[in-house]
Amino acid sequence: MKFRLVGCAKVAGLALTALCFMPVLGTAQTAQTPAQTKKVPTGYGLDKDQPFAGADPNGTGLPWKEPPAEEIEAARKKPTPHLADGHPDLTGFWAPAGWGYAVSAGTDSADGKTHYTQRRQEGPVQPPDKVAELKHRLEGSNLPPYRPELIDKVKYLGSHQSHEDPAFKCAPKGFPRVGPPTEIVQVPNEIVFLYDTVNSSEQNAFRIVSTDGREHDASLNPSYYGDSIGHWEGNTMVIDVTNFVDDTWLSQNGTIHSDAMHVVEKLTREGLMIDWQLSIEDPKVFTRPWVIERHLIHGLQGGHALEEAPCVDHDYGHLVNDDRN
Amino acid sequence: MRQNLRNGLTMAFGLLLLAIPALAHHSATAEFDSSKSFSVKATITKLEWVNPHVYMYADVTDESGKVIPYSFETGPPGNLRRAGVVRTMFNVGDVVTIEAAVAKDGSKHLGLLKAVHFADGHTIVFGSAADSEGKNY
Structure with a gap:
């Protein structure tokens, strides 16, 4: 050849x-x-070129970027669909996987013979801008408000994520680390959240939010994703999530939590936009609730369904340092 | 068919140097060294389209005729799909030329995929074209 x-x-x-x-x-x-x-559609869903990824304007330590303000406003002005019960219909594809990790749409060479995945180049050592961003993620203005005695531990775990992150060994990321739902299916009495997996250990994650008026079930085992009970307050779906195990992190920054974590998740649909808010309480590790917000814009329509995503770790034993993402 | 094994910066076919493609799970630099790449002609033996990293297994026949199993890693299925790369683009039995970055821990038969060149002349590059910027990580 x-x-x-x-x-x-x-x-x-x-x-x-x-x-x-x-x-x-x-x-x-x-x-x-x-x-x-075998050409396949690229960039399906909302994350065409992942315009939201790679930045952290809110200082949360999460690698997400809000959609541009004008896109949010334009989406907000569209009609809001409602179900027969009168509530807003949250059904649809909404968010890139996870916190909006960076992925790129591939491209072909002019002659069509070479396909490039368009991944960002990374040299033999991490590029300075990436190092700076990772440092920023550990120093943001809206980081989880840990008790003083835990701050050093969290920093250590974040700095050694490649070796300490439980999700790196295929453990579930859990909620809320899994981020906003990629797809929502809303039916009477329950809402199903489905989560796509761009780059992670996540394995076909889902949550079922009961909206039939039931209370939390104390007999349920503590879990990675918790027990989700939702109700409507006007146009806002308010979801109370409890009963967590303490094995997961809140982000890749070493952000531990306890089994006392309690999350209130709110979704307010306006037009083609959902205002997604989390208030994370954990009196054992936080001094106050950690509140984060993101705007989701309705994305994929009739595109590719979420795919199976098993997790099999092969390379943990080959890592030679703590360079992380 | 004569097989090529090349370590270091001298590449078969005069290739290189694509910097190492970023990985989304751990940082690529935690495991691989793009300054030491290799290229092999290999026969794909197995595909594992799994998180956190897709693995491709391939047999390489060295100059003495010995068959050596290699493992190659790349990004996760979700990223690859968005980038236009799916499992069905590869077939067990395909004879391909693989460029990869070496493992920093000294594993000799493990690599991070940089490019797969197929016998019919098409190529999949796990990275950006030389004349365009990569996006994100």
């Missing part, structure tokens, strides 16, 4: 600035390539 070198360019990024040569075949190829015949 012969390759022709057709291009070079600088790879941006820290000390590594190298010339890159991409190989492509000669021009004799005429038949459709498998890359063309």
Whole structure:
């Protein structure tokens, strides 16, 4: 097989600035390539190019970015669908997976023979901007309000996430770390939240929110996702979530919680937008509730369904340092 | 078919240097060293389309004729799908040329996928085109 070198360019990024040569075949190829015949839609859902990812404007330590304000306002002005019972219909695809991790839509070369996943380049060591962002995530203005005696522990866990994060060994992320729901299915008496998995250990996560007026069931086992009971307050679905195990983190920043965690989740649909708010109380580890908010814009319509996402760790034993994401 | 094993910066086919594609689970730099890459011709033996990392297994025949099983890691299925890469683009039995970054812990037969070149001439690059910026991580 012969390759022709057709291009070079600088790879941006820290000390590594190298010339890159991409190989492509000669021009004799005429038949459709498998890359063309198996073309798949990219960037389905809301996260077309993940415009929300990679930043933390609210200082929460979570790698999310709000949609642009004008998009939120435009979506808010659209009609709000309601179900026969008169409540707003939350059904639909809403959010990128997790906290809005970065993913990218792939692209093809001009000749269609090379497909690029478009992942951001990372050199032999972490690029300075990434290091800076990770540092920022541990120093934000709205970080979980830990009791003073726990701050050093949380910082240690966050700094050693690659080795300490339980989710890295395929344990469930749990709620609320799983983030806002990717898809919501609303029926009378219950609402189902489904969570997509972009890059994580999450495995087909879901929550069933009972809305039939029942109380929390004290006989349920404590769980990663808790027991969710919802009711309507006007146009807002208010979900009370309790009965957690203390094995999960709230984010990848070493943010532990206790079994006393209590989360109030609120979803208010206006047009094609949901105002999603969390108030996380945990008197054993927090000095006050940690409140975070995100706006979700209705996304995928008729696109690709969520896929199965098993988790099998292979590489934990090969990690040589604590470089983290 | 003669197999190529190349370590270090000297690449078969005059390839390189794509910087290491970022991983979403742990940082790529925690496990792999993009300054030491290798390229092998290999036969795909198994695909594991799982979180947190997709694994591709492939047999490489060295110059003495010995068959060596290799393991290659890349991003998670969800990321790859959004990037336009799905499992059905690969088949057990495909003879491909694989570029990969070496493992920092010295594992000789483990790599982070940089590119897979198929026999019909098409290529999947786990990263960005040299002339375009990568997005996010």
